[in-house]
Amino acid sequence: MFWGFELEFKQSLRTKKLWVILGVMMLLYVPGFYLQKSSGREIETVGEAISALINSINGLGAFFIGILAILIGATAINSEIEKGTLRVAMSKPIKRLGYIGGKFLAHTVVLLLALLLTTVIGIIGVAWLGAPITGKLVTDSLLLNGLLLLAMIQLVALGYIISTTVKSSSTALGVALVIMFVVFMIMPAIVQFMAAKDTLLTENPDFEAYQEKVKDYQTKYLFYVPTTQIDVILSDATVVRGDIGRPEIEYLGIGHAIRENPVNLGILLGLTLVYLGITFYRFLRMDLR
Known part of the structure; x- marks a missing residue:
């Protein structure tokens, strides 16, 4: 398994898809924080800082890293069959399970590094805004x-299913984008x-009923969309009290949100x-x- 992990990890770091998508993400992050700073917006509490991170990382970050995850998975197997490298790998004293396990672990680590990079940029941004x-x-x-890593792992695994089903890597990329x-x-x-x-x-x-209905429908009908399940979980990180005109927003924390939504967390893990x-x-x- 370690041999497969080391090989795939090095290949993943060299792939253009990784660096192009990370570059686009950085280009979107930096101007966003700059515009907030220019508008005079200051972040004074941890709750405001986490809300800003959720809006940025779980928005743009999750979208672009999600694309990266499913594209990595969609070409993980079929591209190596096309190039003949998989047969060379299988000629070594390594079992199929160890090979696929090492490959998947390498992709997980690459996505973790991408998420950590975006988080560091996000924390620097909110600190610059005064958090x-x-x-x-x-x-x-x-x-x-x-x-987010759970969601990305699920997308990589979905991409692997595409890669083991669609023989052509170019066709698999098209299928992944359509999905x-x-x-x-x-x-x-x-x-x-x-x-x-x-x-x-x-x-x-009734707007409050609408919010509850959206959460209920997202759990029931979008269980196969990991980023949506994260949205449902994070919706309980804050609570709004008081009148609509002068609402009081209390930050309860992501740990609280996770404890309040065990079903959605179970869906992420189970699927x-x-x-x-x-x-x-x-x-x-x-x-x-």
Whole structure:
């Protein structure tokens, strides 16, 4: 397994997809923080700092790293079959399970490094905006990273299923992008419309009921979208009290949000294990010629 990990880790760090997407992310982050600074916005509390990190990292960061994750997975196996490198690897004293396990572990570490990089940039940004750097900020940033890593691992595993099903790596990339577009953009919009139809597009629109309905529908109908499950979990990191005109926002923490949503966390973990099980089963039985 270590041989497969070392080989794939080095290859992943050299891939252009990784550095291009990370470069685009940095270009989006830096101007965003600069515009906030120019507008005179200051961040004074840990809650405001974490909210800013959630909006940036779980928004742009999750989207671009999500694309990176599924594209890495979608070409993990079929591209090596096309180049003939997989047959060379299998000629060494290494079992299929050890090879695929090492490859998957390497991809996980690469994604972790990408998430840590975006988090460091985010923390530097909120510190520049005046946020206090405390243990709570670091702890909640790590918890946020952990949730995002679970989502990215699930997307890599989904990409592996594509890679062991679609023989052509170029076709697999197209399939992965279509899945990203349909599953991660169109379906969430449909679910939000369903929630709005049941609560807002009525004679007595109720915004609080709409928010609860969105959360319920996202859990039921978007269980296969890991970033949406993270959104559901993080929605309980803060609580809004008081009148609509003068709301009081209290930050409860990401740890509290995780404890309040064990079902969504279980969906993240469970579906990832299902995808990995399918991947390992297909790889152990597939023709590698």
